[in-house]
Amino acid sequence: MTGxxxxxxxxxxxxxxxxxxxxxxxxxxxxxxxxxxxxxxxxxxxSVQAGEFVSIVGPSGCGKSSLLKIVYGLVAASTGxxxxxxxxxxxxxxDIGMVFQAPVLxxxxxxxxxxxxxxxxxxxxxxxxxxxxxxxLEMVGLKGFEHVYPDELSGGxxxxxxxxxxxxxxxxxxxMDEPFxxxxxxxxxxxxxxxxxxWMSSGKTVLFVTHSISEAVLLSDRIVLMSARPGTLLxxxxxxxxRPRSFDDLSSPRMAELSKAIRRGLNEASTRHDAR
Amino acid sequence: MTRDRxxxxxxxxxxxxxxxxxxxxxxxxxxxxxxxxxxxxAIIHFGRIEPFIFPAPSKVAVALWSDLTNPDYWQALSIxxxxxxxxxxxxxxxxxxxxxxxxxxxxxxxxxxxxxxAFQSIPKVxxxxxMIVWFGFGIESKILIVALTAMFPVLVNTITGLRSxxxxxxxxxxxxxxxxxxxxRYVQFPHAMPYIFAGLNTAIVFAVIGAIVGEFVGARRxxxxxxLKANFAxxxxxxxxxxxxxxxxxxxxxxxxxAVEHRVCFWSGKKG
Numbered sequence: 156m157t158g159x160x161x162x163x164x165x166x167x168x169x170x171x172x173x174x175x176x177x178x179x180x181x182x183x184x185x186x187x188x189x190x191x192x193x194x195x196x197x198x199x200x201x202s203v204q205a206g207e208f209v210s211i212v213g214p215s216g217c218g219k220s221s222l223l224k225i226v227y228g229l230v231a232a233s234t235g236x237x238x239x240x241x242x243x244x245x246x247x248x249x250d251i252g253m254v255f256q257a258p259v260l261x262x263x264x265x266x267x268x269x270x271x272x273x274x275x276x277x278x279x280x281x282x283x284x285x286x287x288x289x290x291x292l293e294m295v296g297l298k299g300f301e302h303v304y305p306d307e308l309s310g311g312x313x314x315x316x317x318x319x320x321x322x323x324x325x326x327x328x329x330x331m332d333e334p335f336x337x338x339x340x341x342x343x344x345x346x347x348x349x350x351x352x353x354w355m356s357s358g359k360t361v362l363f364v365t366h367s368i369s370e371a372v373l374l375s376d377r378i379v380l381m382s383a384r385p386g387t388l389l390x391x392x393x394x395x396x397x398r399p400r401s402f403d404d405l406s407s408p409r410m411a412e413l414s415k416a417i418r419r420g421l422n423e424a425s426t427r428h429d430a431r
Numbered sequence: 432m433t434r435d436r437x438x439x440x441x442x443x444x445x446x447x448x449x450x451x452x453x454x455x456x457x458x459x460x461x462x463x464x465x466x467x468x469x470x471x472x473a474i475i476h477f478g479r480i481e482p483f484i485f486p487a488p489s490k491v492a493v494a495l496w497s498d499l500t501n502p503d504y505w506q507a508l509s510i511x512x513x514x515x516x517x518x519x520x521x522x523x524x525x526x527x528x529x530x531x532x533x534x535x536x537x538x539x540x541x542x543x544x545x546x547x548x549a550f551q552s553i554p555k556v557x558x559x560x561x562m563i564v565w566f567g568f569g570i571e572s573k574i575l576i577v578a579l580t581a582m583f584p585v586l587v588n589t590i591t592g593l594r595s596x597x598x599x600x601x602x603x604x605x606x607x608x609x610x611x612x613x614x615x616r617y618v619q620f621p622h623a624m625p626y627i628f629a630g631l632n633t634a635i636v637f638a639v640i641g642a643i644v645g646e647f648v649g650a651r652r653x654x655x656x657x658x659l660k661a662n663f664a665x666x667x668x669x670x671x672x673x674x675x676x677x678x679x680x681x682x683x684x685x686x687x688x689x690a691v692e693h694r695v696c697f698w699s700g701k702k703g
Contacts, residue, residue, distance in 0.1 A: 224602075227606050228606065229602055229605055229606060246608075247605055247606045247607065247608045248608065249608065251606075253603075253606050255599055255602070255603070257599060259597075259599045259600055259602075259603050261600070261617075261618065261621065262698040263621045263624075263696075263697075263698045272603075272607070272617065273607050275617065276604065276607040276608070276609045276613050276617065277607060277608070304698060306698070
């Protein structure tokens with residue numbers, strides 16, 4: 156594990172040099188309610204490089220979750236395009252994994268069976284997947300819990316299983332929609348550190364939606380700020396490259412300055428379009 | 432789009448704990464039954480109530496013994512049980528099958544559901560004579576009546592169960608490029624199981640009613656026929672004896688369905 160951590164900074168693709176894994180162009184989303192049409196996302200463009208960790212922060216209801224659902228292929232964009240590894244995203248696809256806000260584990264399946272659900276649905280080789288599941292479960296600290304049912308685990312452990320499930324079929328891109336929102340503060344910090352470790356050892360591209368600035372700063376290479384509805388990109392922030400980071404590092408002058416800037420931007424974004 | 436069609440709310444089920452501890456769990460029902468039976472016996476005895484009006488429990492016990500030692504009675508019992516079980520199985524399968532079809536296909540739902548509701552509101556007792564005309568006095572007409580009676584609670588609960596699947600879980604499967612059949616198999620059916628079993632619990636009781644009603648309307652053999660004959664002869668002790676047998680059948684079948692439910696829906700009532 157230390158090997159991959161040490162190797163990563165040197166090998167990490169720079170924002171300008173790496174090939175874009177995910178390319179979102181001029182994306183808009185309009186949805187109809189019973190009374191009117193709502194413009195949820197307006198002309199949003201964002202590209203994410205291979206291996207990059209990008210966080211999206213923004214006021215509540217700015218369309219962050221909708222954006223992830225579009226990228227995941229669950230919702231069709233009204234205009235604009237999403238391209239993943241050179242091919243347009245027109246529906247769900249195998250090279251993208253999603254971690255939901257709730258763990259969404261099936262209570263009638265054991266942790267191992269839950270984690271293997273994508274393998275079952277995608278009809279992947281069971282033995283290979285089983286071995287991989289055991290490795291991943293061990294990596295997130297769930298070794299020994301393979302054969303228990305989800306309701307016997309804490310919220311944090313359930314969410315870890317959710318992360319393993321998203322990783323099991325080895326997607327290139329991992330989408331995470333406020334995955335730690337339902338956890339208590341302490342577990343939340345532990346999970347963020349855990350995610351950093353997983354990301355560093357797996358080399359996945361991650362698009363991460365969060366409300367927590369410290370979480371975003373800790374984890375991300377780049378943080379993008381979305382405006383209030385209709386959501387569009389307001390600003391981008393790059394973090395210093397040192398990895399791994401700890402929550403203590405966030406109090407360093409550069410990180411603190413960055414957090415402050417993001418907080419200011421978020422406040423402006425929340426008040427600017429606030430109709431209420 | 433989610434219409435509430437359930438006959439029972441499976442979310443509010445009891446925890447599967449053991450009932451009672453020690454002797455009180457046995458003693459209380461036994462003592463209360465003894466008190467109940469002796470009071471009944473005393474009222475009949477001292478009130479000089481004629482046995483053809485209301486039989487004493489001792490007379491019922493004698494009738495029950497003579498029934499249970501009579502091979503003909505066992506034959507009648509086995510016929511009625513066959514009607515109940517085969518009819519229940521057919522009705523439950525039909526209910527689950529048709530319910531799945533209606534839950535998954537909007538077009539089928541539009542076309543068939545009004546007829547389903549209309550047919551459901553007809554008392555099955557009223558259809559029983561038709562079944563006898565069409566399918567005769569044999570076991571077939573009774574099986575059909577049982578199947579029709581047992582089908583509806585299962586049908587309605589299957590639809591409710593399949594339709595109430597959590598959106599996040601559907602997103603999960605959809606995101607994995609799951610086919611409709613896979614979504615049904617991995618998420619919707621397991622999720623609907625507690626609902627379906629709530630329907631089956633009702634259906635098994637309906638099945639017993641259906642079999643007896645069917646035999647009342649037209650049959651040559653079976654427990655219903657035994658009851659009718661005894662009633663006709665004013666042998667009320669024999670009538671009560673068969674009622675006891677029917678009650679025991681109902682309780683046993685219901686317990687059997689619940690036992691299967693606890694195995695299949697072991698996760699139900701817990702949070703996932």
